[in-house]
Amino acid sequence: MKLLVTGGAGFIGSNFVHYALKEHPDWEITNLDKLTYAGNLENLKDIQDQPGYHFVKGDIADRKFVDKLLGQGFDVIVNFAAESHVDRSILDASPFIETNIKGTQILLEGARQYKLGRFIQVSTDEVYGSIDSGRFTEESTLSPNSPYSASKTAADLLCRAYFKTHRLPAIITRCTNNLGPYQFPEKLIPLVITNALEDKPVPVYGDGLNIRDWIFVVDHCRALDVVIQKGQPGEIYNIGGDNEKTNLELIRKLLELLDKPQGLIQFVTDRPAHDRRYALDCAKIATELGWKPAFSFEKALSATVDWYLKNESWWRSIKSGEYSKYYKKMYLER
Numbered sequence: 252m253k254l255l256v257t258g259g260a261g262f263i264g265s266n267f268v269h270y271a272l273k274e275h276p277d278w279e280i281t282n283l284d285k286l287t288y289a290g291n292l293e294n295l296k297d298i299q300d301q302p303g304y305h306f307v308k309g310d311i312a313d314r315k316f317v318d319k320l321l322g323q324g325f326d327v328i329v330n331f332a333a334e335s336h337v338d339r340s341i342l343d344a345s346p347f348i349e350t351n352i353k354g355t356q357i358l359l360e361g362a363r364q365y366k367l368g369r370f371i372q373v374s375t376d377e378v379y380g381s382i383d384s385g386r387f388t389e390e391s392t393l394s395p396n397s398p399y400s401a402s403k404t405a406a407d408l409l410c411r412a413y414f415k416t417h418r419l420p421a422i423i424t425r426c427t428n429n430l431g432p433y434q435f436p437e438k439l440i441p442l443v444i445t446n447a448l449e450d451k452p453v454p455v456y457g458d459g460l461n462i463r464d465w466i467f468v469v470d471h472c473r474a475l476d477v478v479i480q481k482g483q484p485g486e487i488y489n490i491g492g493d494n495e496k497t498n499l500e501l502i503r504k505l506l507e508l509l510d511k512p513q514g515l516i517q518f519v520t521d522r523p524a525h526d527r528r529y530a531l532d533c534a535k536i537a538t539e540l541g542w543k544p545a546f547s548f549e550k551a552l553s554a555t556v557d558w559y560l561k562n563e564s565w566w567r568s569i570k571s572g573e574y575s576k577y578y579k580k581m582y583l584e585r
């Protein structure tokens with residue numbers, strides 16, 4: 252099977268490339284990535300020369316480029332490529348519209364022209380908005396609250412429309428918050444770990460009681476594998492870890508694991524329109540495709556902490572580069 256993975260130099264995409272090459276040595280994977288601030292070829296260094304793996308630098312929102320690449324012939328597209336950080340979408344939504352909406356439409360159009368067998372859109376629980384109690388099913392109303400989640404919702408609706416209008420075999424997956432190796436340190440867990448290791452304050456938005464459901468990135472990759480092989484065109488599958496934690500609970504646990512003082516916690520101004528709680532009902536993927544998470548939260552968290560402890564040069568080079576400007580604007584100058 253020939254897969255085009257987009258955004259494979261980012262957090263989840265690079266974990267997926269590692270996972271897929273190991274689990275399916277017969278798959279041929281082309282990784283198309285623009286290498287934005289979030290894309291990092293270091294994440295793929297150990298497999299860069301592996302047979303069956305190819306890297307191509309390019310932009311999913313560049314129609315000519317995508318058309319030419321798709322002309323090589325692929326069976327499946329797995330679209331991870333996105334601007335993925337809510338806070339950045341609040342500072343400037345434009346790249347989110349360009350990549351998440353226009354880029355997805357260009358990939359869909361290419362997939363239609365070249366009659367690809369499957370189009371997997373890697374989406375998020377954030378498209379449903381916030382829920383105080385109960386859980387969202389795949390039928391729940393879409394109610395995104397940030398420019399990021401609105402752009403992901405638009406992409407989901409384009410996938411739906413291409414399925415309805417052109418019978419394009421698109422499948423949407425909506426996953427909860429991932430944790431694991433190679434996550435860019437602007438996101439909560441790596442931000443807390445790396446700030447704590449540097450004895451810097453750990454910023455908690457608002458009262459810290461917002462709830463996220465956490466899933467180990469390998470479990471997300473396992474779910475995508477099942478969807479690629481057994482998912483039904485036109486369907487949506489929720490993917491969750493069943494590990495709801497308040498941010499404060501999670502941060503306290505991380506500081507404990509790192510043997511750092513709880514006094515590093517610093518409450519800061521809340522994120523605008525900060526979703527209070529995300530929670531998904533994942534019965535559909537369990538009953539129809541037989542997937543459930545394999546890793547406990549405790550195991551996932553300690554594996555993640557260990558990875559950041561062992562890969563200090565990876566995150567230090569990110570934190571001292573271009574990212575330091577964002578950090579200054581976001582946290583130090585407010």
Ligand code: NAD
Pocket residue numbers: 257258259260261262263264283284285286287288289290291309310311312330331332333334335336350354373374375376403425426427428429430435
């Ligand atoms: P990430 O920001 O770590 O990686 C995104 C990757 O996409 C980067 O390698 C970047 O260079 C690439 N990219 C960005 N714009 C591009 C473009 N125009 N053309 C080609 N490549 C481009 O993101 P992530 O956390 O790995 O998320 C991957 C996908 O999963 C996203 O679509 C996101 O919405 C979704 N998702 C993420 C989570 C999570 O917890 N991180 C949860 C659910 C869903």
Ligand code: TDX
Pocket residue numbers: 335336337338374375376377427428429437438439440442454455456461462463498522
């Ligand atoms: O410094 C921080 N302090 C803080 O309290 C940061 C960066 C975050 N937070 C809070 C905001 C959220 O309630 O922690 C929670 C998690 O924040 P993020 O790591 O930014 O993730 P979130 O906004 O939940 O979105 C993530 O999950 C869904 C991914 O970034 C998205 O790409 C995915 O779609």
